[in-house]
Amino acid sequence: MRISQATLSGLAGDVARPGYDVGAQRCGIVHFGIGAFHRAHQAVYTDDAMAAGDRDWRIIGVSLRSGDVADQLNPQDGLYTVVQRSSGGASARLIGAVSHVIVAPQDPDAVIAALASADTHIVSFTITEKGYHRRPDGALSREDAALASDLAGQGPPRTIYGFLAAGLAQRRAAGLPGLTLVSCDNLANNGARLMSLMRDYLGGTDAALAEWFVQTCRCPSTMVDRIVPAVTDADRSWLADRIGLQDAAAVITEPFCQWVIEDDFAGPRPRWEAVGAQIVADVGDFEAAKLRMLNGAHSALAYLGLARGYQFVHEAIADPALAATVRTLMRCEAAPTLRPAPGLDLDAYADALIARFANTALPHRLIQIAMDGSQKIPQRWLETLAVNQAEGRSCAAILEAVAAWIVHVRGDVRPVDDPMAAKLADLWAEHGAEGIAAALFGEGGVFSATWTASPEAIEAIKGQIAGVAA
Template identity: 35%
Template sequence: METPIQLNQANLAAIGTRIPVPKYARSEANADIVHIGVGGFHRSHLAYYLNQLKKGAGTSAPVPPTGICGIGLREADTNLYDIFKTQDHLYTLMVKHPSGKIDAEVIGSIVDFKLGITDPEPVIARMAHAGTKIVSLTITEGGYNFNPTTGVFNFDNPDIQHELQNPNDPKTVYGFLTAALKRRRDGSLPAFTVLSCDNIEHNGDMARKMLLAFAEVQDPELATWIAQEVCFPNSMVDRITPVTTAADIESLAQNYGVQDGWPVTCEPFIQWVVEDKFSNGRPAFEKVGVQFVADVGPYEKMKLRLLNAGHSVLGLLGALHGHPTINVCMEDETFVSYLGAFLDQEATPILGNIEGIDLEDYKNSLLERFANPNIKDSVSRICSESSAKLPKFLIPTIHENLATGGSIKFATLVIAAWCYYSDKQADQNGQPLEIIDAMQDELYQAAKETTNNSLAFLQLESLFGGLSGNERFASCYTAMRQELFETNDIKKLMQDLL
């Protein structure tokens, strides 16, 4: 391959001789979608869909002028801000197929990026601008700032307390949204839509509930206006998007001749199901495969309880065994069988019928996607922030099966493994594990305490609710936890359950 070409707007024509590039006009003036949380997933999903729409995929209509202004509210977003500035907000999407084929393409739908860390005003102004129609979110499960058991907004967060006293100096998504919506109301402008793209069941409803809880304390009159004017559609999103590695950057440069500081890799599969409820219009995403439905609930539940929970099953059990990635877990027959048993015996029975979906086909597609040898999704990424994930992905399945008398053993072992993982912070071979969790210290202390009180880990009620008081679950969990700590052999426990 010839010398790599630096990715930027001026070099697009030259890069276009090597990989597909956007040929549509790109302008900051058209940034009518403002997106908070520009991680890899956003760039492989919503931004990809918009790029396809602007390319004219699936339609012969004129190119819509829609563009995305990305927003960074964390110190960690500074690196992407700097790279985007150099690259004119362009990036490369590398779709990795199971066969080894990689489809690389430059995406141009993001046309601006603003940091709200030190100076919130440009971000508030962009969100409040008359041209902004949608503010979308990928802020992770933990970004919604609520107690996972009670669902109550966490007003103890110091940033929230600061915002309540200083509404013009926001720190969190809630402070920025209320500041921008106040300007919209005061300027007699229509409200924008708040569109959650996070893996939370009823994510739009949750965004609405949390924003109103905050606004009712900060500005009750504004809260009333938000409740009446702002739409919060629920949505179900899906595309496995691993963390970009140095090897990905090098591969793009060596094999495709493109120098990109932060490309994104993903699987071929993509899905987006959205409740068709918008305050101020929306792009015609249905032309590029997005499903707009009246009720997203069944699709959300299917994805969270099968794909996301399945990921956590492989992630936590795989981490203890020493498997580095999800695809390596899927090369181990015990893990494949265990995952299948969990999906078939515990997750599927509580889903019911889902219109237009063959659950057996969907589960088979999950197995294929998890096994994709070119994705190499690290178990550490899957295990990160488990305290925000498991109360939404896995623990509700346990509760529902306890209520109906269904199987709980496969999910229960995952909870026992989580206790071991939190306590030892190493795999069964003694190799240290990378623990990334906002509740890491609390999880560690509770797991340590199980030597004196076998139910101590379960007594983190913000995560487990009343599970420690359920005799059937507590008995099953206690026996599994004890055997795991004594044998240090997760695979043997898995095989015993099959």
């Protein structure tokens, strides 16, 4: 049987249950992008907050494209299990924080109604970097088809901006307060960037609503951290034997979990800080360390590991040469660009990350990390390169990783899952191995707004490309 409210009597007795009456809670959060990461992270914190006494914070999930997650969660009444795996074993718990999932293309009016509801106070996002429809320089990508459609008012909304504009307009007309928009994606200064992007979008469609948005809504920056690999059919089969029920929406993750949130809210919120989150005045130092060290190292392992024939993070970090490159990237290249957050020892942080990468109980596919590299490398590598270059330091490890990414996006070894895949392939065809680095990172290059490579760096990348390609 499949897990649901009606079948919970069949759930194994050692699976932890929600510490509150799930069915009695109203929904206070709308979440866009309700994939595995959200279910293993923000939904768990919210579940814990309700177990600690908070009420009416269940989550309405929104899928902007596929109906897959709705098909997983809705027949299960929003219930699913989170499994923590480590070398010490595995534990499972049932999460009740999610109410249901709306597939936006199928029912756009339901999404807008959820945003406009008086019960809703928070809208959160795990839509990946590409979900913000940004150009490499960070501005709105107005030439993007979905965004252009929303800006022109052609049919139902297709992007977060279109849905938010419609929901906020209804709230304003009804005299309801603004919302707190919480980006949980790996964008540097993600709250301020979301505020700027949303203001820019509204400024082009409804100036009065744009002013109301700035006055009444808030966009706190956040830093999120938990490794959540994609679940396999073998995982689901193992879990069914473990808990006694089928769970199509299960997630498997590591014991470690961190959430740092800027203290800037428009209205009520769950007491996430009572269950482990950190509410702080400034997220910037936490965020930069995570992006440049953890995410930067993850992306390096992905492209360098794939080039060496590895499939998983734990295999790549077990390669002495790759481990040395990652340590150099974190300790010698990323760390010097950072101002340590209170209580954060960067050397100890690097050691802890290596240990997390080496967790063999949590197979994390390199190809999953390699997705959407064009959207990730500016904040993971290029900002680090820019700071070091300005201070006269070279970054051999990151340049090696950059070269591996460039070879990866050529697309002749494996399919490239990236919104810029076609453009990157065209640049390869036009410039070849001799000119591709300059076309991407030299003066006037695609990514030069974040980092304009010196001639020496261009030559170093060209040399590394030859080595990776060989």
